[in-house]
Amino acid sequence: MSTATVEVPALPEVHYLNVNYGWRSWLFTTDHKRIAWLYLVSITFFFVVGGVAATLMRLNLIEPQGSLVEPATYNKLFTVHGLIMIFFFLAPAVPTVLGNFAIPIVIGARDVAFPKLNLLSWYLFIAGGGVFLYAVISGGVDTGWTFYTPLSTTYVNTNVLSAAMGIFISGFSSILTGLNFAVTIHKMRAPGMTWFRLPLFIWSMYAASLIFILAMPVIAITMVLIMLERIFHVGIFDPALGGDPILFQHLFWFFGHPEVYILILPSMGVISELVAAFSRRRVFGYSFVAFSSVAIAVISFLVWGHHMFVSGQSIYAGLVFSALSFAVAIPSAVKVFNWTATMYQGSVSYDAPMLYALGFIGLFTIGGLTGLFLASMAADIHLHDTYFVIAHFHYIMVGGAVMGYLGGLHYWWPKMTGRLYPETWARLSALIIFVGFNLTFGPQFILGYLGMPRRYAVYPPEFQALNVLSSAGASILAVGYVIPLIYMIWSLRYGPIAGPNPWGAKGLEWETSSPPPTHNFHETPIVTEEAYAYGARQEAHVA
Amino acid sequence: MLIFPLKPQQASTFSVAWDHLFYFLTAITVFFSALIFAAIFIFAIKYRRRSKDEIPRQIEGNLKLELIWTIIPALLCVVMFVWASRLFIENSIPPAASTEVFVVAKQWMWKVQHPEGPREINDLHVPVGVPIKLTMTSEDVIHDFAVPAFRIKRDVVPGMYSTEWFEATSTGRFHLFCDQYCGMGHSHMVGWIDVMPQDEYARWLTSQMQAEPMAAAGQKLFNQLGCDSCHAQTGPKGPSLRGIVGQTIRMQNGQTRLVDDAFLREAIIDPQPIAGYPNVMPTFQGQVSEDQILQLIAYIKSLGGPPERKGTKP
Numbered sequence: 065m066s067t068a069t070v071e072v073p074a075l076p077e078v079h080y081l082n083v084n085y086g087w088r089s090w091l092f093t094t095d096h097k098r099i100a101w102l103y104l105v106s107i108t109f110f111f112v113v114g115g116v117a118a119t120l121m122r123l124n125l126i127e128p129q130g131s132l133v134e135p136a137t138y139n140k141l142f143t144v145h146g147l148i149m150i151f152f153f154l155a156p157a158v159p160t161v162l163g164n165f166a167i168p169i170v171i172g173a174r175d176v177a178f179p180k181l182n183l184l185s186w187y188l189f190i191a192g193g194g195v196f197l198y199a200v201i202s203g204g205v206d207t208g209w210t211f212y213t214p215l216s217t218t219y220v221n222t223n224v225l226s227a228a229m230g231i232f233i234s235g236f237s238s239i240l241t242g243l244n245f246a247v248t249i250h251k252m253r254a255p256g257m258t259w260f261r262l263p264l265f266i267w268s269m270y271a272a273s274l275i276f277i278l279a280m281p282v283i284a285i286t287m288v289l290i291m292l293e294r295i296f297h298v299g300i301f302d303p304a305l306g307g308d309p310i311l312f313q314h315l316f317w318f319f320g321h322p323e324v325y326i327l328i329l330p331s332m333g334v335i336s337e338l339v340a341a342f343s344r345r346r347v348f349g350y351s352f353v354a355f356s357s358v359a360i361a362v363i364s365f366l367v368w369g370h371h372m373f374v375s376g377q378s379i380y381a382g383l384v385f386s387a388l389s390f391a392v393a394i395p396s397a398v399k400v401f402n403w404t405a406t407m408y409q410g411s412v413s414y415d416a417p418m419l420y421a422l423g424f425i426g427l428f429t430i431g432g433l434t435g436l437f438l439a440s441m442a443a444d445i446h447l448h449d450t451y452f453v454i455a456h457f458h459y460i461m462v463g464g465a466v467m468g469y470l471g472g473l474h475y476w477w478p479k480m481t482g483r484l485y486p487e488t489w490a491r492l493s494a495l496i497i498f499v500g501f502n503l504t505f506g507p508q509f510i511l512g513y514l515g516m517p518r519r520y521a522v523y524p525p526e527f528q529a530l531n532v533l534s535s536a537g538a539s540i541l542a543v544g545y546v547i548p549l550i551y552m553i554w555s556l557r558y559g560p561i562a563g564p565n566p567w568g569a570k571g572l573e574w575e576t577s578s579p580p581p582t583h584n585f586h587e588t589p590i591v592t593e594e595a596y597a598y599g600a601r602q603e604a605h606v607a
Numbered sequence: 608m609l610i611f612p613l614k615p616q617q618a619s620t621f622s623v624a625w626d627h628l629f630y631f632l633t634a635i636t637v638f639f640s641a642l643i644f645a646a647i648f649i650f651a652i653k654y655r656r657r658s659k660d661e662i663p664r665q666i667e668g669n670l671k672l673e674l675i676w677t678i679i680p681a682l683l684c685v686v687m688f689v690w691a692s693r694l695f696i697e698n699s700i701p702p703a704a705s706t707e708v709f710v711v712a713k714q715w716m717w718k719v720q721h722p723e724g725p726r727e728i729n730d731l732h733v734p735v736g737v738p739i740k741l742t743m744t745s746e747d748v749i750h751d752f753a754v755p756a757f758r759i760k761r762d763v764v765p766g767m768y769s770t771e772w773f774e775a776t777s778t779g780r781f782h783l784f785c786d787q788y789c790g791m792g793h794s795h796m797v798g799w800i801d802v803m804p805q806d807e808y809a810r811w812l813t814s815q816m817q818a819e820p821m822a823a824a825g826q827k828l829f830n831q832l833g834c835d836s837c838h839a840q841t842g843p844k845g846p847s848l849r850g851i852v853g854q855t856i857r858m859q860n861g862q863t864r865l866v867d868d869a870f871l872r873e874a875i876i877d878p879q880p881i882a883g884y885p886n887v888m889p890t891f892q893g894q895v896s897e898d899q900i901l902q903l904i905a906y907i908k909s910l911g912g913p914p915e916r917k918g919t920k921p
Contacts, residue, residue, distance in 0.1 A: 136791045208788045214765065215748040215790055219714070303766025309749055310764065343654070344661070349668035374751070375762040376769050379699060383692055390684035394677060401676040402668075404643060407650035411661040414651070422647055429643045433636040436684070440691030442698065443628055446758040449751060449786040513629075514615045515755025517786045520794035524782060529611035568659075599662040 073563030079579040094179035100165035114148035122535040138521035139206035146209030158330035169573040172254025172589040177247040185240040192234025199226035213301035213312040217293040228287040235284040242276025256591035263595045267354040268333025271361035279322040286315045317368035325364040331468025341569035342418035343410030346596035349402040356395035363392040389439035416490035420471030427463025452512025482579045483559030497544035503537025619757035620774045701772035705740035711897045712750035712763045715792030724818030729798035734808035738774040751787035775802040825906025857882040
């Protein structure tokens with residue numbers, strides 16, 4: 065894999081992983097790279113828990129009457145799956161693992177702006193996750209991840225309070241991480257690293273950080289309001305107490321829709337890095353891709369009402385939200401076109417991270433386009449709350465965000481560990497994930513069009529064939545996720561030494577050793593060129 | 608089990624218009640997905656890396672292309688927005704000649720009342736070719752009345768009335784689903800819409816002999832609860848309700864309110880003082896069920912009044 069160098073690369077003598085040992089050196093570390101590892105281990109654990117819940121759901125849905133669990137248990141499974149995947153896996157995945165590891169190195173800094181705050185974020189995340197797991201183990205929660213009122217405040221008897229408390233606590237972790245990254249990107253860039261020389265990953269992470277800071281307080285407040293109504297019967301949401309159930313939906317989705325862009329924007333940034341590195345090309349239309357991230361972050365705060373077209377919201381509000389939802393689709397489309405154009409006349413390699421990136425572009429395209437159905441007020445009437453919605457957002461969240469995370473993890477893995485993973489296995493698992501994913505969620509578009517409602521533990525028999533197909537696909541998908549888990553652990557000890565720049569990629573992170581020293585660079589780098597400066601610059605080409 | 612449908616039944620006037628929009632959106636999705644997939648495959652193969660140290664010619668970008676792939680999708684979005692919004696607005700207004708049916712949802716069943724009296728559970732009998740307007744509320748949590756074959760769906764929210772309407776175009780039995788997660792028995796909150804030929808429906812209505820029309824049941828309640836002591840005729844404590852439906856009245860706080868279903872429900876549950884009358888009406892919250900409120904409203908409406916305004920406000 066190594067380029068240009070012929071001699072066998074060796075690990076540096078001292079690097080951030082071997083500089084000191086013992087549990088204290090990890091649990092009290094303020095090194096952003098070690099904190100990234102703390103998160104990697106934690107979110108992998110949560111991914112497994114959420115994945116087990118999903119597996120049980122798919123098993124149950126093989127038969128119309130439910131082959132495995134009672135409806136009450138099924139309801140807990142989808143609630144736990146949704147909450148864990150959203151709050152304890154996807155939201156932290158790219159930012160806290162890849163962002164924590166890469167942002168300071170990519171911008172040429174020694175660490176993030178507030179290293180101790182960074183460690184505190186992880187402890188808050190673990191505290192929130194711990195409280196949430198307590199809620200799961202001590203009986204579970206069955207409100208759905210959306211906590212709709214008055215169901216969640218008055219009617220269910222499960223552990224709503226501890227689940228809400230877990231999310232409340234972990235929300236602070238996200239807020240602090242967003243704050244830390246935003247300040248780091250503002251203040252810690254190496255000399256010469258101007259805003260328009262930043263790799264696009266940084267632009268995306270910056271946009272996502274702003275959403276973290278602005279949206280997470282809203283969900284924290286909403287969780288507090290739920291607890292107030294549940295404990296003290298303060299009439300906020302339950303009409304029987306004088307509250308308004310629709311108010312909850314406004315609050316929840318005012319957080320909830322920016323939240324989905326928190327999940328996808330960081331992965332979009334990763335894809336920009338991957339497509340550039342494995343096409344050896346500057347990202348086509350750099351400034352358009354950069355500003356599209358900012359545009360998405362801004363508009364994402366103004367589209368929440370598209371979750372409420374059939375909920376009793378006024379038609380006029382619906383019209384505005386529908387129009388703005390179409391508006392947020394445009395910058396996403398611009399990104400897809402630019403990524404694709406980056407490959408044009410490039411030097412495209414098929415390394416595993418690139419396969420994930422190509423998978424991302426294809427699946428995100430389908431996910432984005434099917435989002436237009438749901439932004440269309442009339443089309444949403446029939447499709448709302450059906451499997452069509454499930455399929456749509458899994459194409460974005462799994463086909464998009466998870467593929468981006470896995471692609472980025474493979475891309476930076478040699479930098480994080482100093483070692484390469486087995487390339488053939490990696491390509492194979494990328495392919496298995498792509499096929500398994502489409503088999504799992506493709507049929508769900510049809511199920512939704514046929515009218516199968518979401519969150520059904522049992523269903524009419526006419527939906528069985530497509531459900532069996534979906535469950536079969538899920539088993540392939542599961543295999544695709546287990547393989548990387550195995551070979552990546554294997555590579556920690558047995559992987560070939562990577563060398564500083566196994567991909568022949570541009571970027572400050574590839575100029576330091578793999579793994580980097582604790583302070584990333586022996587000398588502060590000075591940036592003199594734009595991002596992705598592959599080859600000599602040429603005049604803008606007009607086709 | 609190997610054979611499964613790819614298309615839902617099409618059994619209402621709206622489902623035809625809805626499907627046209629759906630086909631258009633599907634065509635757009637297929638076209639752009641194919642475009643991107645084809646471009647990725649062609650570029651990945653044609654421009655594959657041929658030597659380890661290959662450095663391709665660099666291209667900065669192209670303003671003309673950026674504008675093209677911003678403006679064309681934007682224009683298509685405008686078309687989708689206008690089409691879908693118009694269809695939504697048209698569909699939100701029930702025809703004036705609609706037959707009314709009342710739905711009360713609770714964990715985990717659908718209770719239906721016909722004005723003529725018949726009550727049903729998890730079943731709704733309707734005539735074909737007649738617009739049906741549903742006025743719906745919930746006794747507990749939020750539910751959702753969805754009929755895939757009609758392409759209709761509307762949340763049923765406690766504390767308020769929501770409405771939806773349909774006109775069935777073919778007879779048969781069609782699934783009714785609760786589409787808003789409502790707790791443990793959510794997936795069992797399934798019923799049927801029985802669309803019958805009009806004459807058969809008329810026979811079905813009359814065969815439900817035990818049924819008492821909603822207005823008659825409402826009148827009994829009206830006297831039982833003592834509503835008549837203040838509202839039988841206009842007196843010092845309250846106005847006569849004869850002809851009040853559809854009128855605009857002035858509240859003590861200066862607001863004017865249209866007397867419709869939603870207002871009447873609120874006036875029973877959470878009465879606000881009306882201009883010219885003392886603030887003496889008690890709340891009946893907890894004393895009347897949602898079904899009974901609908902009967903009271905049916906009775907008050909039967910007292911006459913200007914014809915209800917076309918449609919309901921959004």
